[in-house]
Amino acid sequence: MWSNLLDGLASLGAPQAVLLLFVGTLVGTVVGAIPGLGGAVLLTLLLPFIYNMPVVPALALLLGAHTGIYFSGSITAILFNTPGAPESAATTFDGYPMTRAGMPARALGISATSTTIGGWIGVLLLMILIPVMDRLTTLFHPSEFLALAILAIVLIGQMRARSTTKGLISGVVGLMISYVGYDPITGVQRFTGGQASLYNGFDITAVALGLFAFAEMFRLYAQRNAAAGKADKVSFGSREPGTRVRDGIRDVASHKWLTLRSSVLGTVLGIIPGVGGVAANFVSYGQAARISRHPEKFGTGIPEGIIAPEASSISKEAGNLLPTVALGVPGGVGMAVLMSGFTILGMVPGPSMLEKNQNVVWSMAFVIGIASLLASLLGLGMVPGLVRLANVPSRTLVPFVLALGFLGVYAATDSLGQTIAVLVIGLAGWVMVRYGYSVPAAMIGFLLGKVVENNLYLVRNLQGWASLERPLTALMVLITVLSLFAPLIRRLGLRRLMRPGNQAVPPVAVKEKV
Amino acid sequence: MTTGTAGEAPARHRSYGELAVDLILVVGIAAYVLVAQRYPKDGREIPTVVGVVGLVAALVQLVGWFVRPMWSLTHGDPPRRKDIAGGMPESSAPPLSPERTAQLDAEEAAGEDYHPHRDTLIIMGWAVLFLALILVIGYVYGIPLFFLAYFLARRQWILAVGSAVAMFGLTEWVFIQLLTVPLPAGVLFR
Helix, strand or coil, X not given: CHHHHHHHHHHCCCHHHHHHHXXXXXXXXXXXXXXXXCCHHHHHHHHXXXXXXXXXXXXXXXXXXHHHHHHHHHHHHHHHCCCCCHHHHHHHHHHHHXXXXXXXXXXXXXXXXXXXXXXXXXXXXXXXXXHHHHHHHHHCXXXXXXXXXXXXXXXXXXXXXXXXXXXXXXXXXXXXXXXXXXXXXXXXXXXXXXCHHHCCCCCHHHHHHHHHHHHHHHHHHCCCCCCCCCHHHCCCCCCCCCCCHHHHHHHHHCXXXXXXXXXHHHHHHHHCCCCCHHHHHHHHHHHHHHHCCCHHHCCCCCCHHHHHHHHHHHHHHHHHHHHHHHHCCCCCHHHXXXXXXXXXXXXXXXXXXXXXXXXXXXXXXXXXXXXXXXXXXXXXXXXXXXXXXXXXXXXXXXXXXXXXXHHHHHHHHCCHHHHHHHHHHHHHHHHHHHCCCCHHHHHXXXXXXXXXXXXXXHHHHHHHHHHHHCHHHHHHHHHHHHHHHHXXXXXXXXHHHHCHHHCCCCCCCCCCCC | CCCCCCXXXXXXXXXXXXXXXXXXXXXXXXXXXXXXXXXXXXXXXXXXXXXXHHHXXXXXXXXXXXXXXXXXXXXXCCCCXXXXXXXXXXXXXXXXXXXXXXXXXXXXXXXXXXCHHHHHHHHHHHHHHHHHHHHHHHHHHHHHHHHHHHHHHCCCHXXXXXXXXXXXXXXXHHHHHHCXXXXXXXXXXX
C-alpha cells in the first residue's frame, strides 16, 4: 500500500499534473459560482478535453474542477442565500444570517477552512479504508457485483425521482440505452436501426452531456437568476474584530471536534451509494445542532452551523471515491460522470482498479485534498469577482454551454450522429426532469449496463439461484427490495397510526349547548 | 389537472403531459422488448429481462393514475412550497431564497412577461437551429452565425459581435488548430 501511496503522490508532482490540477480547480472555483453550471454540468463539459491525455493529469483536471465547485457554491450560499450547488443548501442556514450580521468575510473564512480540513480528513480516512476495501472486494462474486449495481441504481433513483416507480423506470431506461450497439457476447448489433453511428452504441460523452448539460440548460433558460441584483449589496471591507477571514479560521480552530466529527460523518455517508451531497450535509448539520450546548442558536448565524455542512461536503467526495473505484459503483452523481472519465482513459473501475492502478486511486485522493486547499485560497482571493459572475444572466450563458457541448461531443467521438444524439438525449433529459424522473439514475443505469449484463450472464451460467444463498448477495437484494417499497410501507404505517382508533390523545369532550 | 379531496392535504398537481410521458414509456418499452426478440438467445436475454422489469414498472406507473392508494408509489407526495417560479419540478437547481421568490411572485402578480414553458420551447428551438446550422454549414461558420443570430435577436449588439468572434476563435484556433479536431464542413461545403 505504501509504495502505491507514494507513487500516487509522486505522479502529482509532474508539471502537467500540477498545471491541470491548478487549471481544473480554478475552472471549478470560477464556474461553481454561477448557479446552474456547477456539479455534473461542468464535469461533462470537461470530458471531451481529456481524450488522449495521460491518466493522472486528466483525473487531476476533473477532480480539481469537481472539488473547486464546492467552495464557490458555498460563496453564493453564504452571501446571497442562494446555493451555487444543491450540496451547499445547508450552509445557507447560518452562513446567510452571518452575512446579514455584517460578517460575510468571517463566514467565508469558516467555509474555506472547514472545506480544506474536511478534505484532508477524508483523505486520511481513505488511507485506512482503501486497504480494507481491497480485501473486501476479493469476497465479491458476480452475484455480488450484480446485486450492488442494481442496488446503486435503485438507491440513486429513489434519491432524485419523485416516486419509487419513476426512480426505477429511470434506471431501467439508462440500462436499455446501454444495450444499443454491439453485443460482446453474440457479436450482434442491437437496437441500432442500421445506423452506422450507433454500432458502438451511444457514446458516454454524448449521454453525459445530453442528460446533464443540455437538459440543465433547457431548464435554466426558463428560470430567473436567483442571485441577480445582489452583488452590490454585500461589502467585504470591514476591518472590525470578529468580522474578518482570520476570525473565521479561529472559529474552526476552536471547534476542532465538531470539524473532525462532521468530516468523518461526511466520509462515511459518502461511501454509501445513493446518499447524495444534499442529504449528507443536512445530516451533518442536524448532528451538530443535536449535540450542541446551545441548539437554539442554530439558524441565527453561528460558526457551528457553517462548520458542520462545509466540513462534510468535501469529505463526502473522498468517501464517494471508495465505492466508485473499488466496486465500480458510483457513490454519487459527480462520481458517475467521473466514471465516464475512467472509461475514456481506458481504466476499468472495480476491484481490478485497486489491484492494478492503486497508485492512480491514491493520486485521486490526494487531488481532493490539495484541490480543497487550492479552491479555498483561490475562492477567497476572487470573492468580489465570483460575486459578479454569479449575476451573469443564465440566458447569456446557455448558448456558450450548448456550443461547448456540440464541439465537445464531436471532438470526443468524430461522429455527427453522436452530436445529433446529444441534443435528442438532452431533450429527453429535460422531459425526465420536468416530470420527476431521475437523470442521475438514468446515467448510472447507462454506465452500469455492461456490468449488469456481464454479471447476470455469469450468474445465470455459473451460479444460478444458488447465488441468493450467499449472505452478501441476499443482504443487498433485501436492501434493494426494502428501498423500493419503503415509501409504501411508511405510508401504510402512517395511515394506521392516523386512524381514529389509534389516537394516543383522547378526543376532546364537546359540551352540549343548552 | 389537480386532484385532492376535502379534508386531505392538497394532492400534487399532475398534468396531461405527465400522462402522455407515462403512455409513451409503456409503448416504448414494450416495443423495445419486442425488438429484442429478433436477436439470438444470448443477445436478447438481458435486454428482455431489463425491458420486462421496466414495462412492469411503467404499467404500475400508468395504473397509478386511476388508483388513488397507489399515488405515493407512482406519483409521489404533494409538493413542498414552490421553489422554482413557474411550477417546474426541482432538478439540480439551487432553491430560490424567500426574498427572491417573493420578488418573483410580485412580478407575476404585476403581469410581468414571465412564461417558463414558452421560454423552454424557445431555447429548445434555438438548440435545434444551432444543430441545423452545424449540419448544413459546418462548425466553423455555423457557431459564430448562431451566436450572431441569438444575441441580435435579444438586441445585444455588442455581445452578438463579440461572442461570434470569440467562438470563431475558439472553434478555429483551439479545436481545429490546437486540438487538431477534424470538424466537419457541413453539407453545403462538402
